[in-house]
Amino acid sequence: MFELNPTLERDSVLIGYLPLCQVRLINDRQYPWFILVPQRNGISEIYQLVEEDRSMLMAESCLLSETLHDAFSADKLNIAAIGNKVTQLHYHHIVRFEGDASWPEPVWGKLPAIAYSQEELASILQKVRSLLSDDLTLPDDDSELYY
Amino acid sequence: MFELNPTLERDSVLIGYLPLCQVRLINDRQYPWFILVPQRNGISEIYQLVEEDRSMLMAESCLLSETLHDAFSADKLNIAAIGNKVTQLHYHHIVRFEGDASWPEPVWGKLPAIAYSQEELASILQKVRSLLSDDLTLPDDDSELYY
Numbered sequence: 001m002f003e004l005n006p007t008l009e010r011d012s013v014l015i016g017y018l019p020l021c022q023v024r025l026i027n028d029r030q031y032p033w034f035i036l037v038p039q040r041n042g043i044s045e046i047y048q049l050v051e052e053d054r055s056m057l058m059a060e061s062c063l064l065s066e067t068l069h070d071a072f073s074a075d076k077l078n079i080a081a082i083g084n085k086v087t088q089l090h091y092h093h094i095v096r097f098e099g100d101a102s103w104p105e106p107v108w109g110k111l112p113a114i115a116y117s118q119e120e121l122a123s124i125l126q127k128v129r130s131l132l133s134d135d136l137t138l139p140d141d142d143s144e145l146y147y
Numbered sequence: 148m149f150e151l152n153p154t155l156e157r158d159s160v161l162i163g164y165l166p167l168c169q170v171r172l173i174n175d176r177q178y179p180w181f182i183l184v185p186q187r188n189g190i191s192e193i194y195q196l197v198e199e200d201r202s203m204l205m206a207e208s209c210l211l212s213e214t215l216h217d218a219f220s221a222d223k224l225n226i227a228a229i230g231n232k233v234t235q236l237h238y239h240h241i242v243r244f245e246g247d248a249s250w251p252e253p254v255w256g257k258l259p260a261i262a263y264s265q266e267e268l269a270s271i272l273q274k275v276r277s278l279l280s281d282d283l284t285l286p287d288d289d290s291e292l293y294y
Contacts, residue, residue: 045216045224047209058205062194069192076234077192080227084243084251087223096231104231109252 002039005088011113013121015128016136020056021091023064023136025128028113029120030102032072032095034128036060037088044087061091067131068095078106149186152235158260160268162275163283167203168238170211170283172275175260176267177249179219179242181275183207184235191234208238214278215242225253 004022012024012035020040026033038057043049049057065077078094094107102110116124129136151169159171159182167187173180185204190196196204212224225241241254249257263271276283 045212046226047212047216054205054209055202058201062201065192065194069194076229076231078227078229078231079193080225080229080253082223082225082227082253084223084225084253105256106227106229106231106253 003041004037005086005090007086008035008037008088008090013125014139015125016132016138018060018063018132018135018137020053021060023128023132025121025124026113027115027121029116030111030114031100031107032068032124033107034064034068034093036064036091036093038091040089043089044083046081046089046091048089057091061093063135064093064132067128068093071127071131080106080108082108150188151184152233152237154233155182155184155235155237160272161286162272163279163285165207165210165279165282165284167200168207170275170279172268172271173260174262174268176263177258177261178247178254179215179271180254181211181215181240183211183238183240185238187236190236191230193228193236193238195236204238208240210282211240211279214275215240218274218278227253227255229255 012026015023015025020038021036022039024035024037026035038049038053040053068074069077072095074095075098076096078096080092081089096103129138159173162170162172167185168183169186171182171184173182185196185200187200215221216224219242221242222245223243225243227239228236243250276285
């Protein structure tokens with residue numbers, strides 16, 4: 001049974017499941033900021049994934065990247081596996097815009113998160129679920145929509 | 148003919164060539180910091196690579212990651228494609244240690260680079276070339292060793 005790190009759980013909302021990864025939204029309205037979390041215990045680095053999972057991660061990352069880039073008209077995507085504080089592998093996918101709150105610097109460690117309102121959260125979850133609907137399995141429990 | 152972005156060329160030293168990527172060392176002695184630069188023009192995002200190149204990038208990234216993790220006894224690797232300033236796709240592979248100059252924050256935009264001495268540079272280039280010797284094609288011109 002896959003166990004999600006509690007900090008990742010606290011700071012993000014489950015959008016749904018791709019075959020390998022949980023797709024989660026970081027609860028910070030300053031940027032459309034998503035993480036892919038491979039559902040494998042005990043992995044902190046991409047290279048530690050078995051070959052099949054590596055391929056799946058690349059495929060899921062590219063699917064999410066292209067979807068986000070087009071849907072949000074991104075100026076740039078920032079894709080990263082850092083994990084100095086939370087070592088459970090989580091792969092950031094952040095939509096960046098020229099002139100956003102931290103542009104052109106990376107977002108990590110810059111500004112405190114600003115939570116979405118309930119309406120904003122429902123809207124962005126619906127948008128991304130709809131965009132990924134061909135590939136995404138939705139959570140059984142919709143309660144996270146309104147937490 | 149692949150054209151390397153001039154900023155990347157200025158800030159890093161060519162270690163050698165994997166089938167898809169140039170392997171380069173960022174000239175900052177504060178961290179063992181490498182970039183993989185896919186030798187494809189006009190690409191700024193990983194998802195823009197064709198399927199075969201995506202697979203190659205994953206393979207080369209994992210080869211470099213595992214090699215660096217073991218050889219440097221890394222506490223963590225930071226892997227990232229950011230590119231807000233230099234959009235030509237370059238994939239960071241940074242060896243992090245607890246207590247290094249920016250730990251536990253990411254390294255980008257934190258501290259000005261401190262160049263390696265000529266001896267340090269020769270030593271780290273030799274080390275990484277030796278570690279990757281089964282897969283790496285060395286540059287024709289060794290002059291970068293002593294620039």
